Amino acid sequence: MNKHISLIFLAQALYLSLSAQVQVKQLLTEGLKDPQTIDNAHPRFSWKLSTEQKNTLQSAYEITVMDGKKTTWTSGKITSDESLHAPYEGDALTPGKLYSWKVKVWDNHGHNSASTEPAYFRMGITNWKAKWIEPGYTEQATNRPCPIFKTSYRTGKKVASAIAYITSHGLYEARINDKKVGDGFLTPGFTSYNKRLQYQAYDVTNLLQSGDNNIEITVGSGWYRGTIGWGDNKYGKTLGVLYQMEVTYTDGTKETIISDEHWKSGTGKITYSEIYNGEWQDNRKETTWTGVKVIDVPLNNLVASVAPPVTKHQVFSNIKMLKTPAGENVIDFGQNLSGFVHFKASGQPGDSIILEHGEILDKKGNFYNANLRTAAAKDIFVLSGKGEEYFEPHFTFHGFRYVRVRTKAKMTGIEAVAIYSNTPATGDFECSNAMINQLQHNIQWSQVDNFVDIPTDCPQRDERLGWTGDAQAFVQTATFNHNVNTFFTKWLRDLAADQLQNGSVPYVIPNVLGNDATGSAGWGDAATVVPWTMYQVYSDKRLLEQQYPSMKGWVDFIQLQSPNNMWASGSHFGDWLSYKSENRYADTYTYITTQCYYALSTQLVINAAKVLGKQDDVAKYSALLKKIKDAFCAEYVTPNGRIMSNTQTSYVLALAFDMLPENIRAMAAKNLVDDIASYNNHLTTGFLGTYLLSNTLTRFGYTDVAYKLLLQETYPSWLYPVKMGATTIWERWDGMKTDSTFQTTDMNSFNHYAYGAIGDWMYKNITGINMDSSTTGFKKIRIMPRPGGNLTYAKASYESGYGKIGVDWKIQDTKFIMDVEIPVNTTAEIYVPGKEGKEEVGSGKYHYESTINTTKK
Numbered sequence: 001m002n003k004h005i006s007l008i009f010l011a012q013a014l015y016l017s018l019s020a021q022v023q024v025k026q027l028l029t030e031g032l033k034d035p036q037t038i039d040n041a042h043p044r045f046s047w048k049l050s051t052e053q054k055n056t057l058q059s060a061y062e063i064t065v066m067d068g069k070k071t072t073w074t075s076g077k078i079t080s081d082e083s084l085h086a087p088y089e090g091d092a093l094t095p096g097k098l099y100s101w102k103v104k105v106w107d108n109h110g111h112n113s114a115s116t117e118p119a120y121f122r123m124g125i126t127n128w129k130a131k132w133i134e135p136g137y138t139e140q141a142t143n144r145p146c147p148i149f150k151t152s153y154r155t156g157k158k159v160a161s162a163i164a165y166i167t168s169h170g171l172y173e174a175r176i177n178d179k180k181v182g183d184g185f186l187t188p189g190f191t192s193y194n195k196r197l198q199y200q201a202y203d204v205t206n207l208l209q210s211g212d213n214n215i216e217i218t219v220g221s222g223w224y225r226g227t228i229g230w231g232d233n234k235y236g237k238t239l240g241v242l243y244q245m246e247v248t249y250t251d252g253t254k255e256t257i258i259s260d261e262h263w264k265s266g267t268g269k270i271t272y273s274e275i276y277n278g279e280w281q282d283n284r285k286e287t288t289w290t291g292v293k294v295i296d297v298p299l300n301n302l303v304a305s306v307a308p309p310v311t312k313h314q315v316f317s318n319i320k321m322l323k324t325p326a327g328e329n330v331i332d333f334g335q336n337l338s339g340f341v342h343f344k345a346s347g348q349p350g351d352s353i354i355l356e357h358g359e360i361l362d363k364k365g366n367f368y369n370a371n372l373r374t375a376a377a378k379d380i381f382v383l384s385g386k387g388e389e390y391f392e393p394h395f396t397f398h399g400f401r402y403v404r405v406r407t408k409a410k411m412t413g414i415e416a417v418a419i420y421s422n423t424p425a426t427g428d429f430e431c432s433n434a435m436i437n438q439l440q441h442n443i444q445w446s447q448v449d450n451f452v453d454i455p456t457d458c459p460q461r462d463e464r465l466g467w468t469g470d471a472q473a474f475v476q477t478a479t480f481n482h483n484v485n486t487f488f489t490k491w492l493r494d495l496a497a498d499q500l501q502n503g504s505v506p507y508v509i510p511n512v513l514g515n516d517a518t519g520s521a522g523w524g525d526a527a528t529v530v531p532w533t534m535y536q537v538y539s540d541k542r543l544l545e546q547q548y549p550s551m552k553g554w555v556d557f558i559q560l561q562s563p564n565n566m567w568a569s570g571s572h573f574g575d576w577l578s579y580k581s582e583n584r585y586a587d588t589y590t591y592i593t594t595q596c597y598y599a600l601s602t603q604l605v606i607n608a609a610k611v612l613g614k615q616d617d618v619a620k621y622s623a624l625l626k627k628i629k630d631a632f633c634a635e636y637v638t639p640n641g642r643i644m645s646n647t648q649t650s651y652v653l654a655l656a657f658d659m660l661p662e663n664i665r666a667m668a669a670k671n672l673v674d675d676i677a678s679y680n681n682h683l684t685t686g687f688l689g690t691y692l693l694s695n696t697l698t699r700f701g702y703t704d705v706a707y708k709l710l711l712q713e714t715y716p717s718w719l720y721p722v723k724m725g726a727t728t729i730w731e732r733w734d735g736m737k738t739d740s741t742f743q744t745t746d747m748n749s750f751n752h753y754a755y756g757a758i759g760d761w762m763y764k765n766i767t768g769i770n771m772d773s774s775t776t777g778f779k780k781i782r783i784m785p786r787p788g789g790n791l792t793y794a795k796a797s798y799e800s801g802y803g804k805i806g807v808d809w810k811i812q813d814t815k816f817i818m819d820v821e822i823p824v825n826t827t828a829e830i831y832v833p834g835k836e837g838k839e840e841v842g843s844g845k846y847h848y849e850s851t852i853n854t855t856k857k
């Protein structure tokens with residue numbers, strides 16, 4: 001062997017051994033990368049493994065937590081294949097302290113490796129010294145301008161580290177030396193403020209300088225006192241801030257800067273800002289400063305943030321300028337999004353720029369915003385006239401694709417910016433049908449547009465509330481598209497906080513609609529469905545445990561409403577917005593929906609009780625569940641599986657929640673399919689039936705019918721809005737009719753994720769990404785594609801807690817060709833269409849070919 005060849009050999013051997021070498025990456029603490037506010041005494045650590053070597057499983061791990069160079073705790077070598085949520089089990093961690101951690105793993109091939117980059121986490125604080133401050137001036141009665149609070153802090157020493165802890169009554173934006181602190185918007189977020197007010201922590205070391213430092217915090221009315229849920233001042237009348245900055249100097253000395261009586265307050269350029277109505281800025285305004293009012297508010301509602309903040313995402317700069325038939329200037333950004341428009345402008349002092357936001361053009365092509373109801377969604381900017389000025393709103397967001405502009409000023413650099421919760425994207429889906437791809441695009445967009453700190457129904461009109469029914473219907477799909485574990489952890493804490501004493505769950509969370517707006521079947525069940533989904537998808541057992549009293553509380557509430565085990569009282573939204581025409585309507589009797597959800601939530605409490613080892617509850621709720629189902633069948637079901645109302649939703653709920661005895665399920669499924677056929681292959685389901693419909697059809701052997709519904713292009717169907725040019729999911733199947741007129745102005749959102757819940761079926765069935773239900777977190781994967789609908793290819797990837805699951809199949813003549821990727825530290829069973837049985841595999845990449853029957857169905 002000559003020298004050259006032997007070098008190549010050596011390099012190859014090195015490559016092989018390196019790529020076979022297991023590596024540890026993506027270290028997360030409580031589901032976040034390097035979080036700054038850990039509120040749990042036992043933070044949990046997760047990591048992913050990577051290696052080119054097939055069939056790799058973790059066999060052991062060792063976590064080490066460090067405080068600087070000092071080891072705080074080490075787990076020791078633990079024999080385990082678990083790489084999600086390993087808890088810290090050392091001594092108490094110090095509030096405010098930054099810790100680092102690393103992990104060493106061993107695999108089943110005898111390799112081991114340690115993480116190369118340490119991960120960090122900082123504990124939240126409990127020792128608040130800061131004082132709540134409010135404006136020292138008397139506020140205007142209406143159109144209240146945004147208060148600004150400021151202080152200046154002087155130091156001659158070199159700063160080694162500075163951490164700012166901030167929260168507010170209202171929404172805050174903090175600036176240090178005129179630089180924005182952090183990249184979050186709408187902070188401190190929307191929670192049930194009186195019970196849980198989040199604070200954020202920021203490492204501001206790099207924003208400080210020696211000498212004078214200006215700290216300035218502007219506060220907007222936001223959800224706290226702005227109009228929300230058809231009223232204002234829901235949480236308080238006056239805005240305020242709480243600021244505490246812990247500074248450590250290079251000489252080791254420390255200083256704490258706090259909000260107190262020495263701060264100043266005033267109003268500035270933001271003369272008005274409201275979430276529904278928009279923001280007004282007047283660049284001619286100067287601030288006159290006065291003192292502040294220190295108020296005595298208990299700090300016991302302060303909690304650390306656990307979810308990612310709302311941040312800026314896609315920027316739309318490729319815009320279309322329209323002159324509408326009405327002669328107005330309208331910008332088309334091409335996508336219905338949540339966020340705002342920013343731009344530069346120059347003109348005369350006092351020139352104004354008025355931007356109004358709308359989702360859709362009317363039949364004639366004119367700007368339309370009547371469906372926003374009372375939400376003005378109007379930003380007004382007034383120029384100082386001094387050179388080029390930049391505008392961007394601070395404390396509002398709009399749901400829009402079109403913007404009507406009125407101005408004399410010259411505008412440049414006009415862009416729309418999408419803002420939403422920074423939940424990591426995890427899923428992608430694509431297939432050979434362009435309309436289905438647009439549907440997937442619309443689902444993805446309606447998800448992010450409505451994940452603006454809380455899961456909302458819609459982002460545009462005077463609503464934007466955390467509707468529980470919408471969230472529970474969509475949550476499973478949401479988990480495919482993004483990692484929403486921490487997002488829902490935050491929201492579930494508010495759900496539990498706002499749950500009534502008797503266990504009833506509000507229609508919306510945070511509850512801004514009052515204690516009478518509670519207790520609807522299919523809505524309140526968010527209390528059980530969401531934590532159970534988080535447990536299944538993310539293996540989040542701690543969350544399940546924390547939510548367990550809330551889950552049980554909801555079922556116990558229902559039980560109180562249900563003499564003889566029948567929930568047949570109260571007012572409920574039922575199968576909201578189901579199909580209605582002049583001659584036919586698909587109304588499902590309300591108390592069929594109540595009884596089915598009573599069973600579902602009871603079942604989920606039983607499931608949770610099993611996981612948590614609560615045997616007494618398992619027995620108790622299992623006995624109850626049997627009675628609920630018996631009562632349902634006695635009252636609503638005939639011996640041959642016909643269910644009262646005879647609607648698609650009545651069958652779907654009964655089948656999906658296992659309400660019927662085994663022997664009549666097939667007959668009930670047949671009735672469902674007959675009903676679909678009687679509508680000429682159209683669905684008629686509303687919010688409750690739709691998200692379960694296709695999965696139920698597949699479960700009972702009717703995937704072909706599910707495909708017919710998916711491919712249906714006429715109303716009511718998923719593709720009808722796509723055909724009408726939708727870029728997001730509509731609230732109603734016929735938000736815009738075939739003649740381009742609108743269904744109604746009253747309640748007609750063009751950006752509502754609820755019907756987007758078909759996404760779950762697409763990932764699970766078209767591409768076949770499933771989990772073996774005996775495991776959680778996709779530890780054991782099941783790949784089971786069900787090609788159909790004349791699709792010639794489909795591919796999806798899903799970033800699970802262990803890593804990427806990928807499926808990519810195509811059909812060539814009678815050949816089915818599929819590539820599959822299974823992440824390290826998981827196993828999978830693969831079902832290949834056209835092949836008998838399944839194949840059990842470990843991690844790695846696999847290629848399959850088979851022959852299938854492609855006769856068109």
Ligand code: RAM
Nearest residue numbers: 457458467469470573576
């Ligand atoms: C509407 C909302 C929401 C729905 C409720 C019942 O106001 O848009 O989607 O859950 O009604």
